[in-house]
Amino acid sequence: MLEKALTGSRRYGILVGILLALFGMGVYFYLRQLEYGLGLTGMSRDVSWGLYISQFTFLVGIAASAVMVVLPYYLHDYKAFGRITILGEFLAIAAVIMCVTFIFVNLGQPSRVLYVMFYPSLTSVLFWDMVVVSVYLVLNVITGWTVLSSVKEGVPPPAWVKPFIYLSIPWAISIHTVTAFIYAGMPGRSFWLTAIMAPRFLAAAFASGPALLILLCFVLRRFGGFDAGKKAIDALATIVTYAFLTTIFFVVVELWTVFYSQVPDDMEHYRFLFVGLDGYNTIAHGMTVAVIAAAAALVLLINPRTRKKDSLLAAACVLVFLSLWIEKGLGLMVTGFTPSPLGHLTRYTPTGPEAAIAIGIWAMGFLIITVLYKIFLSVREAAELD
């Protein structure tokens, strides 16, 4: 089926070309980082994780969200998702590959990456995260590819693939839970030291992932001649709405605990996140945008009339994605480190090369999505002609 990615319309070729060029730019700057060291980025002794790890965290959520189409279809026989489960799985594949790449570029000694497997440390959440994320990638490749092959042959999926599909459901939950445990288990970082981190991550994932899937479905309808179906889009929009409301509820719960208990260390981080500390308010500005975007998205999503209108739903999905990308991306990361354990405020601003590497990895992810979705469309077309 891979050969179907090699032919396509002129527009497909241009898109692939642009994404390849952006990816190439990322590779170029990564080679510079490899040469110079992580000093090429904006990370510092105090803010020792930045754009890379924040993108990793956000994208684990996108990967996990495939479960929101797989679960209703396979466990509840929700037929409307039948046409898009493969799209969800392919999105997960691209997201997981981006995650792994973001972890990789964050390493100071990338040539030693396999040490994680040669010298596994069972007490390390990072080790377990690597395990669950790679297994999840394999599960989605197996299920997505096998089911698409069956579509091609015009037969129902083989019975042996079912256990893999069922396993992928709890596994999706596990990848984001373990990712949350990376943060929620650190004694000295009060901003992350919260039991609600994993549920919050999952809720945010189930809003941002399906929001992206809706947008991708709209793109496929407009340019790929594939209609996911009104019912499927409506159901996805409902999922986004409830998951987004749950996310906001979880954030409010956090805020209440922090500001009613008035523990200074906890409050300090949230002050930094929402209003800034001592004039350092870049992150707070970002959060203002996130809050406004979230409010606008809520208005559009809660009202059924606006939610059911494609153009407004698309706008709402962009807003949901944007606000969660800010909140769970740099907001969560930088605030955990600011102020430092010694109370110092160290500014973190991603450098140009750092941003270029991140854009390169996103381009790589979108390239994978583009190619996989192209294969999906071509296989379907061919199957329908038969």
Next chain:
Amino acid sequence: MAPTRREFLIIAGISAIGAACPPLSRIIAKETPSRGTHLPGAPGSAPALTAKRWAMVVDASKCSSDCKDCMTACHEAHNVPAIANPNHEVKWIWPERFENVFRAESHAHIQETVRKQIIPVLCNHCDNPPCVRVCPTGATFRRADGIVMMDSHRCIGCKICLAACPFGARSINFVNPRPFIRKLKADFPTRTKGVIEKCNFCEERLARGILPACVLACEEKALVFGDVEDPNSKVRQILDKKFSIRRRAELGTKPQVYYIL
């Protein structure tokens, strides 16, 4: 040609004997060195200093604000690069103020001498170190005598230990540190870019029977090093007599650097 049944059995038998034997290296070495045992000192040097549990007492009240003797001695002994950019700085022991070291204990009416006091901070060599718990490769580990060590050759530079340490005691080499080493010491390794480093309680000196560089460099004897499990040790004698506190003890990492102010 495929082996005959007889040949196969001979090969299998010899392989089984080989597999059952201990590795040759172990037979030659006559013992298995493992983490936590002390390597004997180099020939001709004093016997290694050993302890059940190494610890340090920092009597910061003896520190004067312009003194950096301990820091200079440490950084020179360990080829720590002097990088001016604070974002990329590598620090093993460095000065901080009371309000930064003891944030929870700090208040508006703390006595002037304490408020202005310069306090040397370093790795606490915790008994329950979160950095060791989170490290995915075992590059950072705790010895039986309590020293929390870094294996620079094992470190992949993921920086999770920097996030896990509640004391900001760890540094990563954001750039190649070698050009920033002021005076290269040949008897201690330099590091490469991308790996994490921190205070090692001078384990390389203890192995040669010498006290840590910072302890010997301090003319005021503000830094005292010894076995906290030994009731007759110097650290225990001080802890028995004076009131001491530890940084962020409530987090349960069991820091083994005790402060007197």
